[in-house]
Each structure stands twice: as structure tokens, then as C-alpha cells.
Amino acid sequence: MSPENMIEQVLAGGDDYELLWNLIGAVRDGLSIEKMRPLLSSDDPRVTAIAAYLAYELGAEMQPLLGELIPLADHPEPQCRSDIVHALIECAGPNDLDALSRIMLAFDDPDPFVHRSAMTFVIVARSRSLAGAISEAAKRYPGTPFEDIFFVLVEGRHRLGSHWERVTAAKLTELIGHENAIVRRFGVGLAARPKLVVDAGFLEIARDCRDTEGLIMLDHISRRPKPTGARVAKLDFV
Secondary structure (H helix, E strand, O other), rough: OOOHHHHHHHHHHOOOOOHHHHHHHHEEEEEEHHHHHHHHHHOEEEEEEEHHHHHHHHHHHHHHHHHHHHHHHHHHHHHHHHHHHHHHHHHOOOHHHHHHHHHHHHHOOOOHHHHHHHHHHHHOHHHHHHOOOOOHHHHHHHHHHHHHHHHHHHHOOOOOOOOOOOOOOHHHHHHHHOOHHHHHHHHHHHHOOOOOEEHHHHHHHOOOOOOHHHHHHHHHHOOOOOOOOOEEEOOOOO
16 A cells, blocks of 8 residues: 555544554655645544654654644644644754743643653753743743743743753752642653753652652653663762
8 A cells, every 4th residue: 555545544534553553664764754744734633633643653753744743732632632742842942932832831731641741841851942941931821830930940040041950959849849730740850850860859859749640750750760771869969
């Protein structure tokens, strides 16, 4: 079956596992990613659900279609929203502010399952991309918990400087102790964000987050810190 026929089948609602993986294989073998555009722009939520799954699997290869991915972050199905957030994490660079700020909204998703995707972004994002996401979310949504996150990290300055990631236990405690769950979830991601190692002390502070998905994420990171090869350790800075 040609890739074009595969796409036609998906547009007709086909979601056979073998069909989807053959289509993924075709993209990885050189099929233009532009051929996937009709799946992302379909008015049928069944088709866009399949497209979200394909975007999750293809990751950074979807970058040319970043503009089409962003609206799918509002898909009615939580699994699809999560898939799209993961795709955005792979595709968005530090200057893709629409995508980065949309990822931050996943911290306030109505379904707890999607919160894990947001926390994963904080854990794995490049420093400039995460700084851009924090700053842009605070700018676009003033008076919200996103602005609170920015103010905790900015330390009275007007922007996040080059050393913003030097998070202290005091800052992390402030985030984790915040009255709003969005800020606490962000704090969980920040606690689990690896430096040379994931700071076990930060993970312990984060356990006061009062958020079920946050605790699940902390347990997961304690067993399998990200990225692969990182370690959990207690740190003493001198």
C-alpha cells in the first residue's frame, strides 16, 4: 500500500496498529511530513486523535507542522492532549513562544493525566526553551499562577537571567508550598529537573505538593531519573 493510500485510510477513520506503524515507517523512510497536514487539520476528532498519536511517535520530525500541532492541544480527549504536548516538547525551540506558552497551559488541564506531560516538559526542556515558556506564560496570562511562578524565579528582576536555573531550596519550598496546584506541579518538575544529578533533597521538598500526579511523577523519577543516565543523589553545595 502506498503512503498516500495509508493517509486516505486514516482520513476515513482507519486506526489499525499495523497501518499506523507502516505510515510512521514511511515518514522515517523519507515521506514528506507535509503529507500529514490533512490529518492534523481534519474536522473529525477521531482523525485528529490518530494524528495526535502519530505526532507523539514521530516527535521532532513533526516540527515543520508545529503550527498545526498547537490547536490540537485543545483536543477533547485527554490522551490526545497529552500526546500533543509531548510532540510540542520535541518540536518547539526557544523562539516558538506560541507552542511554549501552550505547553504551560497543560499544568491547568482539566484532566490530571495531562499534568504529567507538563511536568515532563519542565524536566527535559532546554534551559532557554523553559525560560521562554515561563516568561511568555506570565506575560500572556497576567494575574495567574504562571505569573507567580515567574516572580518566584526572577528574584525581583525584570527577566530570567542566564543563571535562573540555580534554584535554591528556599525557592523550591516557596513553589511547593504555594496555594495553587499549578505552581506546586511546576515545582515538582523543577525539583526533578536534572543538573549533574537529580537532587534527592529537592524531591523530598516536592513531596509536600499535595497533588496525586505530582507524587506519581516523583516516585517515577526516583526510580528512573531523566534523562537516561542521570542519577538521584543528595547534594551539598559549597
